[in-house]
């Protein structure tokens with residue numbers, strides 16, 4: 001069992017101020033695989049003080065110095081690429097193929113992308129008589145979730161380093177081992193003391209201490225809407241900037257001129273990828289009422305073809321959910337869908353046949369779901385698809401927008417102009433048109449097939 005109880009503050013591995021051990025559990029086996037410490041406000045104070053001190057010099061570094069640092073991080077990350085992929089699989093259950101092709105790859109991709117951007121980024125620009133100067137904001141508090149753990153860490157750390165900021169990272173306590181390894185990479189790459197600090201802990205203690213700290217200039221948060229609201233509220237009295245990437249319940253509008261079979265199959269595969277634990281998963285599939293029977297048959301075929309099993313085994317599509325809490329939540333919501341009268345097409349409560357241990361769930365499809373049912377409103381964060389019928393294009397747009405979320409959307413049509421027209425009417429941060437940049441697309445087109453263990457050079461996966 002790994003001992004990961006130290007924090008990383010001011011360039012050194014340190015013990016927590018007060019010991020508070022916390023187990024890390026492998027969701028496939030339910031076995032304890034490591035111990036971390038949950039930190040306190042005092043640990044955050046030390047980390048923030050180190051970051052504040054380091055900002056005085058790091059904030060003045062040249063682009064060339066920071067580019068060299070990013071390059072060293074890339075090299076060390078590459079040397080630990082396979083360890084990163086295995087660690088992610090063990091801590092949160094992603095299949096090894098996915099950890100290699102996307103989870104670990106996305107983390108590395110952010111550093112490549114940031115190095116590319118930094119080389120040509122205009123920090124100063126003269127507009128008329130005004131000099132616009134982009135400056136590092138200062139000390140950044142970075143709070144990340146467990147579902148794409150290192151992707152989320154790297155997509156915050158890489159730009160902060162590139163800009164000249166210093167930082168305190170709090171990885172998710174559910175999947176903290178990739179964050180621990182990431183911190184070892186930072187150390188080995190020679191990130192100057194105090195520039196990058198890591199304190200493990202829970203949200204209400206360490207997360208809240210970071211969000212409310214007067215010497216933290218900005219908080220970048222990714223996670224649930226519930227915690228995002230708590231972070232913004234805690235940050236308000238010190239008037240710091242807050243960026244949030246929160247949950248989703250994304251609509252996937254399949255228009256009547258699309259190849260329904262193909263679009264539905266692709267939609268199911270995207271929905272279940274990473275065991276459905278992606279914020280932008282297309283979990284509400286909107287189908288013309290006249291095509292419902294065809295869509296249901298295709299969705300059942302696609303879901304029944306999903307293989308569930310040991311993340312390290314060959315040939316599996318999905319592993320377990322990341323935690324017991326997540327397992328219980330998904331079970332509860334599947335049962336709720338049945339109680340509220342949605343048509344269960346395949347899957348249902350319980351573990352897949354032949355599996356008696358681990359947080360494995362059955363890929364589940366509900367049809368004839370109404371948009372006011374709980375399974376259409378709440379983010380389930382499991383491999384559970386709701387198929388919702390619509391009358392016409394206006395009805396589809398209305399249903400897509402009838403959600404408290406606004407993260408992502410999907411439109412498929414036989415006519416690209418029509419797809420774009422509908423996409424423009426969806427009120428979400430981004431819309432994937434005709435399969436573009438979907439999770440499956442990101443995997444197959446951008447990471448491409450490769451030898452197991454080799455480090456790819458993918459584009460970053462922005463917000464899964």
Ligand code: NAD
Nearest residue numbers: 144145146172203207208223224227230245246247279463
């Ligand atoms: P979570 O909100 O429970 O936890 C996320 C992080 O916030 C963790 O590090 C946690 O310890 C911390 N946290 C919890 N309560 C806090 C508080 N009161 N103050 C400060 N920090 C707090 O989310 P999760 O279960 O780890 O991740 C799943 C959620 O994240 C889903 O809702 C998913 O959609 C969302 N997510 C969004 C994106 C995106 O880019 N939009 C990406 C990945 C995940």
